[in-house]
Amino acid sequence: MKTELVISASSDRADIALLEDGRLQELIKEKGDDSFSVGDVYLGTVKKLATGLNAAFVDVGYEKDAFLHYHDLGPQINSWQSYLRKTLKGKQQANISNFQTSSNIEKEGNIGDVLKQGDQILVQITKEPISTKGPRITAELSIAGRFVVLVPFSNRVSVSQKIREREEKDRLKKLVRGIKPKGFGVIIRTVAKGQTAEDLQADLDSLIRKWKTLHRGVKRTNKPVRIFREMNRASAFLRDVFNDNFTGITIDHQELFDEVKEYLEAIKPGASKMVKYYNGQMPLFQFANVDRQIKGAFGRSVSMPKGAYLIIEHTEAMHVVDVNSGNRTNTAENQEANALQVNLLAAEEVARQLRLRDMGGIVVVDFIDMNSAENRRAVYEKMRDEMKRDRARHKILPISRFGLMELTRQRVRPETNITTREENPDNLVEAPIQLIDTIASKISGKKQKEIFVHVHPFIEAYLTKGILKSVKKDWQKRFKKKIVVVPRDAFTMLEWKLLDKDNNRI
Template identity: 50%
Template sequence: MSNELIINSTQNGCRIALLKDKSLVEFHHDEDGTQFSVGDIYLGTVKKVVQGLNAAFIDIGYEKDAFLHYLDLGPKFSSLHEFTKRAVSKKNTSSRLEKFGLKPDIDKHGKIGNVLSRNQQILVQVVKEPISTKGPRLSCELSLAGRYLVLVPFSNTVNVSKKIGSSDERKRLVRLVSSIKPENYGVIIRTVAEGKDVRELDTDLRNLLNTWHEGAKALRTAKPREKVIGEMSKASAILRDVLNESFDNIHIDDKEIYDEVKSYIKTIAPDKEKIVKYYNGKSKIFENFGIERQIKSAFGQSVSLKGGGYLIVEHTEALHVIDVNSGNKSNREEDQEATALSVNIEAAKEIARQLRLRDMGGIIVVDFIDMKRAENKKLIYKKIKEEMAADRSKFTVLPLSKFGLMQITRQRVRPEMNIATKEVCPTCQGTGKISASILVSDQIERSVDYLMTKQNDRDITVVVHPFIYAYFTKGTLSRRLKWFMKYFKWIKMIQDSSMGVTEFKFLNKFGEEIEVSNLQ
């Protein structure tokens, strides 16, 4: 299994695509000047304390005040507040916490009014980006994520990821990290640390400590609303979280981003530096790797499945709904149960991909095709959990209900990714919308192949819009000529300006239209 990262520089920032075996599994748009990203640490000011919610609203510079619940203060809030107060008042305090006297933990059942007051300055971290009409969600349990470790200031505990199953390996990692970590710093050991030696863990820990020291120094001169510690760029953050032995290539079309990523790779994994490649081809990088077409076909309301079924994805304010349909798969299997199982298994794979690709969060309800057998329902439940195992967001999957519905909750920390998959129709001068025309050529190619190979219909004519006609016929080695070389039969093409760009039809030798709606 191969992993590739493709980074495309745009006027507003960069687009990042993660490919697994050439299939798009993650897509991000990292815009320049984007603030309030998950992981950013700010010096905030308490604007309002709401006793009824046991929460406070904090001003960190966003148009709406950010939300901080009492439970998100963390047990070590008193220590954090004391450290912040000393730094802001410019008292002689070191950025190192080894000699810092930790304060007693706050009462976990306490009230917000007992620890926070209006205009108080506190250090906060963004844990959820602004979504819809809501401001950012904050926490005072600060953490700095590295490749193998997560540094937690004002703590002394060492925890290990639950995904590391071996008890011997867990004990080894705890022993190693406990021997190298300074006093008053907690550490969470990430899953990718499994099997790593003390040198790699120590390097990662030192980098995180340096980041904390730099932020603590910046805090002394920081003004309210200022960012004290910023999360790295989205490209580097993805590399930090997903870079592993299966990564083959990282292609970048911008020299500045290329240098930044190469420098970061050299820091965290020097042996992987050679996989970073600068792309300077004639065609656009997303076109060259087939990503543009995948984006257009994956983000629509209707998503096709390879076997003939399809998904309908609907979004509401409260939840997301995904409906699974068999399409023209329904007349292939021996019985209804076999058809339902086949389509549902394929749908489970695509749903796991779609959740990650669109970064859908909150509550997701999936309406699978009804199945009668309990073992088949268990199989679908197991399949979707397996497919979502690679998802970096926290999630919970419930078994299929008796109505054939599956409920999924997925951590939502940033707005959902939405891509416009409709474009203004040039035929109707913008009065209507059509499916993305980039996919029309693929539909025609599939239909031609089906007619020539499966139905053995050797005398066909294709009627298309002049734009599409030019696409298939222009050039010395045109696509129509390639058809002739493949099928040994010349396919006639007629251009019809009355047709829309996305419209086409096939005619047989008698001039009768061939129904192609069910062709693969």
């Protein structure tokens, strides 16, 4: 299986698509530097204690306070608070090998015994702001690398449960215990399986440098501030998914291209050769056939082979997926066999959709009814196999007699929603004319001498129609600018945007 990464970026966003054998499997849309991303560390202030919830609300600079439960304080919270006070006074170095740790807090204690209103506290984002809720945070900070995770003020060495071989677990523990610095605990990740001591040492050294960066960021301040940023999401995503199946990484942004190339060379020397820079006129996602796949994958209805399809509905409480056989034959003789065949296809597509849309929380899948318990078991096993590729924590229950499968999936960031419904051109009446006037007005106010206008293909045809005279030529003459009209398959009829020559939105 060939795996490719396609990254289309500008100064304020990055869209990341993971393709397997050319088929879109995951899509991540990253916002600019002001977003609250998982892994970022903030120096926040306790605004309010909610003793009934045994939690605190912490101001980290977001419009809504972040939620911190007692169980997310971590057993070493007293050591962290002591470290913070000393660091703010300039009395603590990054080296914590001789740091006098405090006793661990009780496993089932009260948050009021640990924190009080107005306390400053170091916290890390574990769940990004979703809907009306602020970010979810933890006070048990950790720094993730490719092979290991560094945990300050802990001496514990643990191994991912996905590494099942006892001999390999013991080998990795022995290696890490021999190289880890005093004052730090280490979690050994699944991808560390089979790695050498040199690989683990290099990863650990990189994390120690990041710890020193975090330490330098702790400064006295009267307002919440981000003191450490997780690496850009493209590199973080690559850190978690990169394997020997990767055949190419294509990026259309020079700065991000350089960062990813440097990161890849650091984690696997020689692998940076697969990173390619794209500077074609056609948008990268359109060139790589990602736009077309997005339109086919993000609608309410998702097609599957041989006429079968899914209907995906979202409510405040859960996501519901309905499996339909479409126009497949439904005679009594082969009804059970058809149901099994469609349900197996659906299990594969549902697992893909969960990753693609990053759907979290409770999901209920209404499979086509099957009388055979053996067939229901086969679909359940197929779903479990497909979900093994999902990095988010999840739990799957067997299919009930009513054909329903319930599962939960970890939610750490807002679900990816993309509007794919097209407007009916016959119902638009004056809308295209109004759209043209709006775009022209925006262009007239821009200072750039070269502007790229991204629009739906129908609108592009309207703007460029005519050999000697067209709307586009009229704009160029009137505004004295070079205008390039770019058709975008993924855009809805009235969607548009203006970009400069460096692919930055203007």
